[in-house]
Amino acid sequence: xxxxxxxxxxxxxxxxxxxxxxxxxxxxxxxxxxxxxxxxxxxxxxxxxxxxxxxxxxxxxxxxxxxxxxxxxxxxxxxxxxxxxxxxxxxxxxxxxxxxxxxxxxxxxxxxxxxxxxxxxxxxxxxxxxxxxxxxxxxxxxxxxxxxxxxxxxxxxxxxxxxxxxxxxxxxxxxxxxxxxxxxxxxxxxxxxxxxxxxxxxxxxxxxxxxxxxxxxxxxxxxxxxx
Amino acid sequence: xxxxxxxxxxxxxxxxxxxxxxxxxxxxxxxxxxxxxxxxxxxxxxxxxxxxxxxxxxxxxxxxxxxxxxxxxxxxxxxxxxxxxxxxxxxxxxxxxxxxxxxxxxxxxxxxxxxxxxxxxxxxxxxxxxxxxxxxxxxxxxxxxxxxxxxxxxxxxxxxxxxxxxxxxxxxxxxxxxxxxxxxxxxxxxxxxxxxxxxxxxxxxxxxxxxxxxxxxxxxxxxxxxx
Numbered sequence: 001x002x003x004x005x006x007x008x009x010x011x012x013x014x015x016x017x018x019x020x021x022x023x024x025x026x027x028x029x030x031x032x033x034x035x036x037x038x039x040x041x042x043x044x045x046x047x048x049x050x051x052x053x054x055x056x057x058x059x060x061x062x063x064x065x066x067x068x069x070x071x072x073x074x075x076x077x078x079x080x081x082x083x084x085x086x087x088x089x090x091x092x093x094x095x096x097x098x099x100x101x102x103x104x105x106x107x108x109x110x111x112x113x114x115x116x117x118x119x120x121x122x123x124x125x126x127x128x129x130x131x132x133x134x135x136x137x138x139x140x141x142x143x144x145x146x147x148x149x150x151x152x153x154x155x156x157x158x159x160x161x162x163x164x165x166x167x168x169x170x171x172x173x174x175x176x177x178x179x180x181x182x183x184x185x186x187x188x189x190x191x192x193x194x195x196x197x198x199x200x201x202x203x204x205x206x207x208x209x210x211x212x213x214x215x216x217x218x219x220x221x222x223x224x225x226x227x
Numbered sequence: 228x229x230x231x232x233x234x235x236x237x238x239x240x241x242x243x244x245x246x247x248x249x250x251x252x253x254x255x256x257x258x259x260x261x262x263x264x265x266x267x268x269x270x271x272x273x274x275x276x277x278x279x280x281x282x283x284x285x286x287x288x289x290x291x292x293x294x295x296x297x298x299x300x301x302x303x304x305x306x307x308x309x310x311x312x313x314x315x316x317x318x319x320x321x322x323x324x325x326x327x328x329x330x331x332x333x334x335x336x337x338x339x340x341x342x343x344x345x346x347x348x349x350x351x352x353x354x355x356x357x358x359x360x361x362x363x364x365x366x367x368x369x370x371x372x373x374x375x376x377x378x379x380x381x382x383x384x385x386x387x388x389x390x391x392x393x394x395x396x397x398x399x400x401x402x403x404x405x406x407x408x409x410x411x412x413x414x415x416x417x418x419x420x421x422x423x424x425x426x427x428x429x430x431x432x433x434x435x436x437x438x439x440x441x442x443x444x445x446x447x448x449x450x451x452x453x454x
Contacts, residue, residue, distance in 0.1 A: 059277075081291055085364075089295055090317055092357040093302065097317040101325060109329065132334045136342040139329040143322040144349060151318075155360065162292070162367065169285055169371055173378055176281040180382050183274035184389065190270060191263035191393065198259010202252035209248020213241040220237025227229040 051193065055186040059179050069171045073164035080161010084154040091151060105146040112138040246415060253408040257401050264397040271390045275383050282379035289368040289375070296365005303358040306351070313351035322346050 090097045113135060120131045305311050313319050326342050 085291065085295060088357065088361060089298070092299060092316075092354060092361055094316060097321065099317075099321055105325075113329075129335050129338065132330060132338040133341075136326065136330060136334070136338045139326050140322070140342050140345060143325040144346075147318050147322060148353075151357070158364065162364070165288060165292075166371070168288070169375070172281060172285050173375070176278055176378070176382065179277060179281070180274055180386070183270055183277065184386075187267035187270035187274070187389070190266035194263030194266050195256075195259045198256045198262065201255035201259065205251035205255055206248050209244050209251070213245040213248070216237050216241045216244065220233050220241075223233045223237075224230045227233065 051186055051189050055182050058182050062175050062178055066171055066175045070168050073168050076164035077161045077168070080158045080164070084157035084161060087154045088151070088158060091154075099147070099150050101143075102146050102149065104149075105142050108142050109139060112142065242415060249408060249411055249415075253404060256404060260397050260400055260404075264393050267393050268390045271386045275386050278379060278382045278386070282375045282382075285375040286372050289372045292368030293365050293372060295361050296363075296368060299358045299361035299365060303355070303362055306355045306358050309351065311351060311354065313347050313354055316350055316354060318353065319346055319350040322350070 086095070087097060089095065116131065116134045116138060117126060120126045120128065120134070125131065302311070323343055323346060326346070327339065330339060330342070
């Protein structure tokens with residue numbers, strides 16, 4: 001069975017709603033230049049890291065669901081991958097085949113043998129080569145049918161595994177696309193938030209300078225009146 | 228003169244403060260834009276890393292099916308051309324064992340030989356079908372892998388385009404903003420310079436303190452006296 005690590009960053013056992021993803025994209029790109037230092041202002045978003053944490057929670061939630069899907073489909077996938085595929089490969093390429101003749105084979109062989117022997121006895125030729133030829137045809141045909149049933153059973157098992165794998169792949173693709181949207185919205189949101197902070201800081205600086213300039217102008221007027 | 232000096236001084240100081248305020252505001256806005264772009268680029272980078280891992284996992288899960296398909300593909304041409312030897316295949320040997328066990332040592336040799344030759348011929352044909360089935364399984368895995376790679380490529384491309392677009396727009400906005408700020412400062416300087424004459428004329432009467440010098444008669448000429 002694949003371990004939890006193969007199911008992604010989150011598993012059923014580790015995922016907790018509201019928990020921080022192991023995938024921390026705060027450290028995603030160390031090569032980016034640091035943004036310019038600016039005067040700290042009141043954040044426009046609801047709190048530092050709020051957007052990122054929300055995105056992490058959303059991705060973690062979906063990753064948990066994907067792990068669930070992988071978990072419930074895993075037995076089917078493994079049956080196909082670990083049992084059927086090696087057996088079918090062995091039949092085609094050579095190797096160990098875990099085959100035992102079926103009860104049906106044994107029953108049909110026994111009843112067929114009885115029938116042939118009775119027929120040959122009625123004709124008075126039980127020990128003739130014809131009897132062996134008929135018995136040879138009987139066992140060859142029944143053995144071929146039995147191997148064929150074994151092969152079809154393995155193929156069916158493999159198809160179940162492939163179907164399970166397909167379900168996981170579809171879920172994974174949907175999850176990746178959804179996560180991509182979350183990342184996209186997060187990036188856009190952080191971009192807008194940073195711009196709003198810059199605009200706010202700019203407005204504050206401008207307002208401060210205008211107030212100061214106005215005060216000085218008023219002071220100048222006052223002094224001019226005095227002199 | 229004091230009034231003139233005060234007027235000039237306060238005007239210059241006010242202008243400097245106002246200009247610096249505008250400059251600070253522009254810098255804060257620019258810093259906000261750069262920070263926003265860097266934030267979005269960081270998130271997009273994280274998105275790309277995330278998508279890469281997700282789709283790599285999908286591709287990895289398809290690999291066993293692809294491997295088997297490739298092995299089958301390598302043997303299928305020889306099998307189709309009837310150059311394969313089915314006698315050593317597990318299915319052939321299993322059936323041969325069943326036939327021998329059933330017929331026993333007393334069966335005529337030609338019966339055994341005939342049964343085994345038939346078996347080899349039948350299994351040679353059956354193995355073409357087995358190999359063909361496995362090739363199709365591999366092809367399905369290849370198709371899924373291709374789909375995953377296509378999805379990954381699309382996602383990575385979109386993410387890179389988003390980052391590039393934001394960076395480009397940000398640069399353009401910064402350049403435009405810088406141009407606007409320069410223009411504002413130039414306008415302010417021009418406005419300040421154009422205001423200087425009136426400031427000087429406003430100051431002169433107070434400095435001269437002559438009863439003949441008025442705003443209407445700044446040179447103090449006596450009406451009707453001529454120069």
